[in-house]
Amino acid sequence: MSIPVLSNLNLLFDQPILLVDLVANGFMIGAIFALAAFGMALVWGVMNIINIAQGEFVMLGGFVTLFLMEAGMPAVISVPLAVAVLFIVGGGFYYLVIDRVVDRDMFSSVLATFGISILLSQLSNQFFGADVRTVDPGLGTWLLADGMVSLPWVKLIAFILTLVIGVGLWLFLKSSRLGQAIRATAQNPRAARVLGINTRRVYALTYSLNAALCGAAGGLVVMAWAIHPYMGLPYTVRSFMVVIVAGLGNLPGVVLAGLGLGAAENLAGFILGAEFQIAFVFCLMILVLVWRNMMLKRKRKYLK
Amino acid sequence: MSLAAQPIFAVTVGDSIELGAAVSITGKYSTNGKHTQNGYDLAVKIINDKGGVKLGGKSYKIKIKYYDDESTPARGAQLAERLIKQDGIKFILGPYSSGLTKAMVSVTEKYKVPMVEANGASVGLFNKGYRYLFAILSTTEQYLQTAVALAAKVNGKNTVKVAGVFENDPFSQDIRNGVFADAKRLGMHVVIDDKLPPDLSDMSATLTKVKALKPNLLVVSGHAKGAALAVRQVADMKVNVPMLAMTHCDSAEIIVKFAKAAEYILCASQWDRSLSYRDALFGSAEDFAQLFEKTYGYAPPYQAAESAAAVLVYKNAFERAGKLDTEMVRNAIAATDMQTFYGKVRFDKTGKNIAKPMILYQVQDGQFKVVAPPQWASATLRWPTPVWDKR
Structure with missing residues (x-):
């Protein structure tokens, strides 16, 4: 166990350029997870719902993109269309299911979204088949330093898209009327309703927006990696983790946490071996939470 | 009872x-x-x-x-x-x-x-x-033994460096044991032995290591998802290996899905x-x-x-x-x-069929061609796989 770790570290010291490759690829992995995490942060913050079906929305976004691209459409049209389709799917699920549990305790909503998650993965299996699918966007790879650093363009686009969406979302929530309505509803739904905000519509919109963001993430996943009907859970868990580390209602934090965890994951995979890649990230999450709790305690606050 | x-x-x-x-x-x-x-x-x-x-x-x-x-x-x-x-x-x-x-x-x-x-x-x-x-x-331990033997043959007297990437589940780990047992017996040097967690979606950390250590043979096994990810990311990251062998090529449909990127890949199969x-x-x-x-x-x-x-x-x-x-x-x-x-x-005493060998395909011009063992081969092995710039 200790020998490979040492030799892996040695390799990093011998060829420091590998560090660049690992961190850059890690950032890009993190960016895709951050994209799914935005939506989760939003739904959690505004509606107090932890959406277990997050990963299934990513999967659906992937399948929509896949079918459009297999029908001959380019990626620049397919991904936005997947976003639009998922926006509608999200709205549908809101009025069908979420609307009935949004005022209940968290236990009901977790069960309800868990139900959606099972339903979606089984239906996808039924209609799309259990095969692992992927699509080649044909965008190529950006090679640096004699090929030692390789950055696939799909992932670079994912990275840029995450930053753009992050800033866009932040501006939207801060300055648009709708954004203000969303924030007001998040702070106090009853007061918002008294002041004439249609909170039901705000909730529906928030949930649709979440599904749409997942759709974008899914479109990138199918081009960068692969999708299949049962891929959802890891994406839900990762989004959850990113939101927890970032802290609720902290959008810049989601970007930072997503990218940081991605880089940490990739480095850990290299140094400790792939088997500890995901375990390491979870250990890191626990450390971050303990540390944040300690910092808060100094100010006599506590972690919510 | x-x-x-x-x-x-x-x-x-x-x-x-x-x-x-x-x-x-x-x-x-x-x-x-x-x-x-x-x-x-x-x-x-x-x-x-x-x-x-x-x-x-x-x-x-x-x-x-x-x-x-x-x-x-x-x-x-x-x-x-x-x-x-x-x-x-x-x-x-x-x-x-x-x-x-x-x-x-x-x-x-x-x-x-x-x-x-x-x-x-x-x-x-x-x-x-x-x-x-x-x-x-x-049985599983035989799946990729032909590939290991083939790597030994083509590399002649040079020490062969083997990199293995196997999903952390019983099936893939069985394959790992078979491959490494044979590699050790043939005096090969195992440079990477990575176990992929089943829910991992990206193997770029492992592939970066492959780029740095330049093994002569890369072996991947992780069901259809592992095969699809490996083909995709080896091509995306332009990882150059002279020989790449894997399982589940057919269930991952690598030829249909990846076309050119799947060329030269060796695949284990029970039958053809x-x-x-x-x-x-x-x-x-x-x-x-x-x-x-x-x-x-x-x-x-x-x-x-x-x-x-x-x-x-x-x-x-x-x-x-x-x-x-x-x-x-x-x-x-x-x-x-x-x-x-x-x-x-x-069947032998334990109940497994011992009379039928595994065969090894290579993807050649968009088709699976049997390249080993010799008595069944319908095409000659294309080796080494050219670097990505020359493909």
Whole structure:
């Protein structure tokens, strides 16, 4: 166990350029997870719902993109269309299911979204088949330093898209009327309703927006990696983790946490071996939470 | 338990013998479950059309009772119990995957009912002393041994550096053990030994290491997802390896999905339609493939071929046993020594087929070509794989 770790570290010291490759690829992995995490942060913050079906929305976004691209459409049209389709799917699920549990305790909503998650993965299996699918966007790879650093363009686009969406979302929530309505509803739904905000519509919109963001993430996943009907859970868990580390209602934090965890994951995979890649990230999450709790305690606050 | 102690007589409903199977119609194995079922059904149809099973001057038709195991081992075990206890079935055909076979074998052993299976390759099934389990396919440790031998041959006297990336599940780890045992025996140097967590979606950390250490042979096994990810990311990251061998190329459909990026990749396979095996019912391997294509509309993957062969083994054993007594049929299966379109079938003491070798494909100009072992090869190995800039 200790020998490979040492030799892996040695390799990093011998060829420091590998560090660049690992961190850059890690950032890009993190960016895709951050994209799914935005939506989760939003739904959690505004509606107090932890959406277990997050990963299934990513999967659906992937399948929509896949079918459009297999029908001959380019990626620049397919991904936005997947976003639009998922926006509608999200709205549908809101009025069908979420609307009935949004005022209940968290236990009901977790069960309800868990139900959606099972339903979606089984239906996808039924209609799309259990095969692992992927699509080649044909965008190529950006090679640096004699090929030692390789950055696939799909992932670079994912990275840029995450930053753009992050800033866009932040501006939207801060300055648009709708954004203000969303924030007001998040702070106090009853007061918002008294002041004439249609909170039901705000909730529906928030949930649709979440599904749409997942759709974008899914479109990138199918081009960068692969999708299949049962891929959802890891994406839900990762989004959850990113939101927890970032802290609720902290959008810049989601970007930072997503990218940081991605880089940490990739480095850990290299140094400790792939088997500890995901375990390491979870250990890191626990450390971050303990540390944040300690910092808060100094100010006599506590972690919510 | 009292039931297990009773003497067991086989059910014959009218003039037919009923076999039982739990296959994955839904769940994550549904694609391969379907191949399994199609293979079984085609064999039953051929046997019945060509006179059925002849026992004591009388001819019996074969029927199969199916249940859907939902790709979950717990359900598989339940269904085995149900097939044997409620439905009174005395001869079981295997499910798809080692995991489900493992779950069902504990039940079939308990009731002393034979199970001939075609889709559980894990070595772990054959070191537990099971008496009623027979597998007609080659076991996991043999999957990529041909690739290791090939790497040793082409590299001559130079020390071969091997990198292994295997999913952290029993099947892939079995393959890992087989590959590394052979690599060590041949004096190779293992430079990477990574175990991928099943829910990992990106293997760039491992591939970065491959770029740095430049192994002569990269071996990947992680079901269809692992194969798809590996082909995608090796191409995306422009990782140059002279030889890349993997499993599940066909179920991941790497040729259709990746076209050029899949070229030069070596793939383990149980069977191929170009092999010169044949039997009296199906004819040659190619005849089977054509019949299968005509019936189901797609080319048979090896999962379907081996499933069909499992039914042939039962027919052969019934006729030699001469009576539908589970113990006599079990002994007849154990003594099987037959030629099928799928290859020779002869079981060792543990119940695995030792008469049929694994073959190795290489993707050449958009087609799977058999390149090893030498007696079956239809094309010569293309080696070394050119670097990405020259492809």
